[in-house]
Amino acid sequence: MTTDFTEKNRQAFDKKAATYKSGFEKVVETLVNVVQEQRSWVSDTWVDTEAGKGKEIKALEYACGPGYISLALAPFVNRVVGMDISDNMLEEFKKHVREAGRSETMIGVKADLVSESSPAEVSGPEYFNFDLVFVSMALHHFEFPEKAMINLGKRLKKGGVMMIIDMIPEDHHGHEHEHARHQMGDMVDTISKHGFSLEEMRTMYENAGVGIGFEYKVLESPLVFTKDGKTFEKTIFIARGQK
Structure with missing residues (x-):
């Protein structure tokens, strides 16, 4: 059953789909x-590495949106599955995949892994045993991020890697929601948590069964957002752990 919170996210991202690139160009860049700079830190198994030689490497991006991160990693794997709850985002994903000439190796499919334990449409074997599962700047939109990570962990093969990119927590002395609304407007209503600390992520990785070799790295380059002519920055981290 889709919750009200999930539905709010679906509607918000349906609306944003067509203007996502122009609205978030610097963020996407x-x-x-x-992901391109950090991929060897995340995993040693890619089509261009010794560990990946002769292997069929499969990746899953959950909350894939228009697919820019999937496309950035597509040259280094054999197959990418993008999952999202927004039909319009999936249309953008499929369009960008076609434009990049990658329709043979990339597919987009609608699925909610946060509210549902195992949706029927993605219960087949082709949606399991991934070498890499990743979520980029979306975990803070999930009503139940821990549950999402547990469900994603189940789709990894033994030794597979989970990569998360998201915001570090900011200290606004208890006024995160008001501060975020000032910066992000109504999109703040689609956010369940304003960032994740190293310890929070470590616990979530362990609970999802992907805590082997867990690492969390705060990145020097912030994400720069522009809204109503004003810019603001968010510091982000990248985390990885193995099953």
């Missing part, structure tokens, strides 16, 4: 650079 930074995130693409991050």
Whole structure:
């Protein structure tokens, strides 16, 4: 059953889908650079590495949005599955995949892994045994981030890696919601948590069964958002752990 919170997210991202790139161009650019620069830190198993030689490497991006992060990693894996709850975001994902000429190796599918334990549409074997599962700047939108990570952990193969990119917590002396509304407007109503600390992430990784070799790194390049002519920055982290 989809919750009200999930539905609020679905509607908000349906609306944002068409203007996502123009609205978040700098953010997308930074995130693409991050995943390309950090991929060898995240995992040693890629099509261009010794550990990946001769392997069929499969990746899953949950809350894939328009697919920019999936596309940034697509050259280094054999197959990418993008999952999202927003139909419009998935249309954008599929469009960008077609434009990049990657329709043979990338698919987008609608699925809610936060509210549902195992949706029927993604219960087949092709949606399990991934080498890499990743969530980029979306965990803070999940009503139950811990549950999402547990469900995603189940889709990894033994030895597979989970990568999360999200915001570090900010200290606004108990006024996070008001501060965030000032910066992000109504989108703040789609956020369940304003950032995750190292210890929170460590616990969530362990509870999801992907705590082997857990690491959490705060990144030097912030994400730069622009709203109503004003810019503001968010410091982000990248985390990884194995099953």
